[in-house]
Amino acid sequence: MGHWLRSDSSGRQIRSAVTGETLGVLGGVPDVAAMRDYAKSHGGPALRALNFHDRARMLKALALHLKAHRKALYDLSFLTGATLADSQIDIDGGIGTLLVYASKGRREMPEGFVLPDGELEVLSRDGSFLGQHVLTPRQGISLQINAFNFPVWGMLEKLAPSLLAGVPSLVKPASDTGYLTQAVVRLIADSGILPDGALQLIMGATGDLLDCLDAQDTVGFTGSAATAMALRSRPSLLQNAVRFTSEQDSLNGSVLGPDIEPGSAEFDLFITEVHREMTTKAGQKCTAIRRIMVPEAHLQAVTAALSERLAATKIGHPAQKETQMGALVSQAQREDVRGKLQLLAGECDVVFGDAQHCVVSGADAKEGAFMSPVLLNCPDPDAAKTVHEIEAFGPVSTVMAYRDVPHAISLLNKGGGSLVASVITHDPQVARQVVLGAGAFHGRLYFNDRVSQAESTGHGAPLPHMVHGGPGRAGGSEELGGLRGVKHFMQRSAIQGSPDMLSA
Ligand code: NAP
Numbered sequence: 001m002g003h004w005l006r007s008d009s010s011g012r013q014i015r016s017a018v019t020g021e022t023l024g025v026l027g028g029v030p031d032v033a034a035m036r037d038y039a040k041s042h043g044g045p046a047l048r049a050l051n052f053h054d055r056a057r058m059l060k061a062l063a064l065h066l067k068a069h070r071k072a073l074y075d076l077s078f079l080t081g082a083t084l085a086d087s088q089i090d091i092d093g094g095i096g097t098l099l100v101y102a103s104k105g106r107r108e109m110p111e112g113f114v115l116p117d118g119e120l121e122v123l124s125r126d127g128s129f130l131g132q133h134v135l136t137p138r139q140g141i142s143l144q145i146n147a148f149n150f151p152v153w154g155m156l157e158k159l160a161p162s163l164l165a166g167v168p169s170l171v172k173p174a175s176d177t178g179y180l181t182q183a184v185v186r187l188i189a190d191s192g193i194l195p196d197g198a199l200q201l202i203m204g205a206t207g208d209l210l211d212c213l214d215a216q217d218t219v220g221f222t223g224s225a226a227t228a229m230a231l232r233s234r235p236s237l238l239q240n241a242v243r244f245t246s247e248q249d250s251l252n253g254s255v256l257g258p259d260i261e262p263g264s265a266e267f268d269l270f271i272t273e274v275h276r277e278m279t280t281k282a283g284q285k286c287t288a289i290r291r292i293m294v295p296e297a298h299l300q301a302v303t304a305a306l307s308e309r310l311a312a313t314k315i316g317h318p319a320q321k322e323t324q325m326g327a328l329v330s331q332a333q334r335e336d337v338r339g340k341l342q343l344l345a346g347e348c349d350v351v352f353g354d355a356q357h358c359v360v361s362g363a364d365a366k367e368g369a370f371m372s373p374v375l376l377n378c379p380d381p382d383a384a385k386t387v388h389e390i391e392a393f394g395p396v397s398t399v400m401a402y403r404d405v406p407h408a409i410s411l412l413n414k415g416g417g418s419l420v421a422s423v424i425t426h427d428p429q430v431a432r433q434v435v436l437g438a439g440a441f442h443g444r445l446y447f448n449d450r451v452s453q454a455e456s457t458g459h460g461a462p463l464p465h466m467v468h469g470g471p472g473r474a475g476g477s478e479e480l481g482g483l484r485g486v487k488h489f490m491q492r493s494a495i496q497g498s499p500d501m502l503s504a
Contacts, residue, residue, distance in 0.1 A: 001038045002196060005030055011204065012175060017081030017327040018317060020367040026175050032209035035170060035200050039141045042197030043168025048137055051112050055164050056105025058193055063098035065191045066184065073152065073183060080151065080177045081327030081369060083318045086281045094156035100464040101160035108483055117492060130502050135490035137166030140216030142489055143209065147222045148174035148329050149284040151181040157464070157480060158220045163198065165489035172202045176329050211236040218489060220479065222247040228475060246475035249391040251415035253291040254459060255408045257425025262301040265450040270424040274397065275309040277460050278373050279325040283395035287420050287460040290391060292399040293408050299401045303377065307352040310373045316361030323361065328369040328394055337394035341374060347384040348376035348398055371395060381411055388414040405430055409437035417472025422446040422459040443470030443478070
């Protein structure tokens with residue numbers, strides 16, 4: 001509502017992931033109903049007074065402003081356990097998402113206030129009565145509840161399409177890393193680029209905000225399946241038909257194609273992709289590879305090559321240049337991962353790593369939330385349940401053997417719906433089989449080989465142009481994916497009338 005409130009000093013302590021020291025305290029609940037009213041009375045009308053191209057230019061200005069202040073954000077991001085490379089995914093990735101939406105707004109949307117959708121439909125014999133679908137901005141708020149792992153990208157990837165649609169946002173970051181989100185919001189507020197009320201921030205608890213929402217509002221949730229279930233099933237949200245999207249945990253898989261032999265370019269690519277997904281953000285990525293599927297004949301070779309790469313991975317203070325893997329977000333998160341590993345241990349064997357010990361450079365392994373990567377082997381993936389159900393949200397992945405492509409597809413689909421599945425193959429027929437057999441279970445299918453590897457974006461990278469989200473276990477929603485992401489914040493209406501009515 002145009003000013004900052006100080007947190008209640010008796011609240012929850014927020015600690016550095018690297019040293020465990022207290023960074024600040026989060027407590028108290030602001031007047032959330034008044035914040036929503038303010039967004040609706042100030043932010044909404046101001047945004048709707050701008051046309052799509054004005055809003056796109058605003059996104060571009062925002063991106064350039066944040067880009068100029070990246071260094072300060074990287075410094076803060078180290079405290080979350082993220083290395084510079086991790087922070088670039090979060091911070092530069094978020095800025096990049098703003099830029100892509102800015103460009104799409106200018107190129108793919110009209111310089112107007114209404115977004116036509118589809119062709120004109122002729123509903124009369126003489127052409128005097130026509131129909132056209134159009135989208136207009138919803139007149140509520142976009143409530144964004146985000147996960148701890150991407151405090152910047154997580155906000156900007158929802159904010160960009162919402163602002164382009166013309167809808168004001170209330171952002172609630174996860175408590176553990178919300179201070180980085182807050183730094184970005186402060187930069188945005190100080191820039192004066194957004195109209196008053198277009199963006200507000202709630203740190204910590206949201207009070208009864210969810211119960212204040214109505215059918216013009218949207219909730220965009222990112223986090224665990226358990227929290228999603230608790231939030232989306234609230235009677236007031238169901239009663240008011242509040243649009244609720246959920247991006248939640250997912251047991252993403254990666255398949256080494258049956259055509260790939262050890263020593264080939266694709267074999268090395270597979271090891272590189274899996275290793276990157278296990279160690280980037282210390283494995284705290286919703287798109288990380290949790291299940292590694294390899295032909296029976298190459299199980300040993302893959303396990304040996306991955307173990308060698310993991311053993312050479314330098315774990316340490318995230319600000320050190322040579323560090324390849326930083327810390328988990330908190331000691332509580334490390335305990336959570338250790339607990340999940342115990343559950344997985346009933347059906348899997350540890351083939352690399354020790355969750356209780358690791359060598360850390362430049363920081364204290366106990367005070368900071370550091371952890372060794374752990375590679376598991378699941379000897380009977382058809383009978384096993386936990387490996388297809390439990391997400392250890394850290395540097396943990398499980399290798400398993402498959403017999404043939406239909407078997408690999410059945411294992412991929414056992415995750416019950418994922419954000420992304422990848423296949424490293426040089427055989428287009430394998431890709432065809434996987435799309436037909438697994439497409440319905442995954443939000444994104446990523447194929448890579450010697451032809452595309454140099455320019456490919458990586459198994460784990462969501463792109464604003466492409467669907468991010470997945471069916472079932474992954475939340476059953478879609479974010480991003482080009483203009484579909486923008487349309488989500490708008491209402492599609494069928495407009496019927498004479499040619500004059502429709503052209504107006
Ligand atoms: P989480 O514990 O489920 O929390 C997610 C968000 O919900 C946080 O902002 C949390 O706030 C908030 N929250 C919890 N209870 C709430 C309530 N009663 N009312 C309002 N907000 C509430 O998840 P997390 O530990 O932050 O994130 C890790 C999980 O997110 C992993 O399972 C991961 O797979 C998933 N994830 C998915 C995606 C995706 O795009 N699909 C992306 C990233 C992460 P507090 O922090 O204040 O509790």
